[in-house]
Amino acid sequence: MTTAPVYVLRDATPADALAIAALHVASWRVAYRGILPDDYLDGSAAAAEADARWVENFRTVGRDDILMVADGDAGLLGLIAVWAGREAGFDTYIDNLHVRPHLRGQRIGARLLGEATRRMIAAGHRTTCLWLLDGNDQGGHFYRRIGGSFEDHQTGEMGGHPIGETRVVWRDLPGLAKACDDS
Template identity: 45%
Template sequence: MMNIRPAAPADLPVIAAIHIASWRVAYRGLLSDDYLGQPVADDLNAKWVGMDIPDEDVLLVATDDTGVAGFIYVKGGKRPAYIDNLHVDPSRKRSGIGAALMSAAAKILIERGHESTYLTVITDNEGAVNFYRKMGGDFGPKQDELLYGEPVQTYPVHWTDLSILAS
């Protein structure tokens, strides 16, 4: 049975490992192979391991009897709140974990007085683009960004009514 709970400091190395594995699968061909080797592991471990999570932010993990299966990180100090990361263990995709994490985070944001949220998604990440469409996201125009120094095109995706995500 899946459980969603706030992340604990002990979860951070597992969150980093899921993030690395997710990027290596989802971003193959979108980011350079060189970057997806050791540099991505170095960058994402530096981001997560030992991170201090600001009180206004939301970091949730989805767990089951096998451990942490996915996570969502929302920067709640921004208006609208910014979904910085949503990743599921690549072997567990399409099992409802991402949708459950989005819903749980939306409920917390509503409790904290937020009305909307947004994220950015790489335009060629078809799996994620399709997922966010299914989740009712409103897509903006393509934009150019740098992701850890790698040029990418992204869509901003908005949810102007968090209650839709929370249901």
């Protein structure tokens, strides 16, 4: 019998940076398999990119930004990063939402996003969006189920690799918070 993971949601701190980066790259390696080249995902470049990204995230985080983790007895289970005022036309931008691969499907992602959304609402924000990589069907299923609107498509890049991505938008944050709670 599998037991539900025990964890708390809390603000991330600079001391978490490298543990978050390790979780982030572990999730990339599963979620983006077949989407990005294996040699990039498995090599040191992806890990170095994640380390650098999270050191930079903690260097630049502002009062209205949200960096949160799901923290369990055995370490970090999930992470979310939400930036305010960085995406033209939207109040906030969800940069990362990742759950440890073997714990997906247990609502950790929905709880992280629900709590982050309540914080966005409390800060007076009304809209948010994220970019979903082409081929990330499981992520797409998750966002569709919680009311995301799939809008613009563009070619972005990750680790120097061009990759198509679709903007997923929410213009009703209370509705998003409720959808996360109900999911």
